[in-house]
Amino acid sequence: EPEVTQTPSHQVTQMGQEVILRCVPISNHLYFYWYRQILGQKVEFLVSFYNNEISEKSEIFDDQFSVERPDGSNFTLKIRSTKLEDSAMYFCASSEMDYYEQYFGPGTRLTVT
């Protein structure tokens, strides 16, 4: 069964450093998303992406964040200058169409020290 994959599974970085989280969405899906989950809290939407453009973003997704689809398979989330409060699980999701179900990857645990 096709699934969303994410790398790395765990990333440790120092405050102020840049990190790139990578995702490979399900191959025939056209809509891509990033969510995050701070430990013990609910899942929060960050951004949605379609046709090489951001289609929707939350208040969390400020200028420190950016997304890119550098090739036909990868979808990346970049955090330019990490803060301690960026420590969370980051989930990538994809959907075939915009009103279809979203399927989540296993997540990348980001720890900022």
Next chain:
Amino acid sequence: QQQVKQSPQSLIVQKGGISIINCAYENTAFDYFPWYQQFPGKGPALLIAIRPDVSEKKEGRFTISFNKSAKQFSLHIMDSQPGDSATYFCAARAGGSARQLTFGSGTQLTVLP
């Protein structure tokens, strides 16, 4: 108004019992209501979803009940099994161009053997 309120925070059920998790929302623009199951260290997995044109949807042991006038929906797990022990999140998405899922705060379900 964008919130989805979920209860209870935790639930302990005996094997074979019925687990019931409730969610309520205010935003009448929400038109899609999925439930996700999350095991520790894993991403949320889509369990079952409903749209407001039906009052109930059943898939195996899992049933969503939807009350549009009360703006409430619930997940019922019949014949609960220890393998169902996980965190369950309800979510909602508005229609139109909005694609983000708004998640509830989660319910940690423990099914005792």
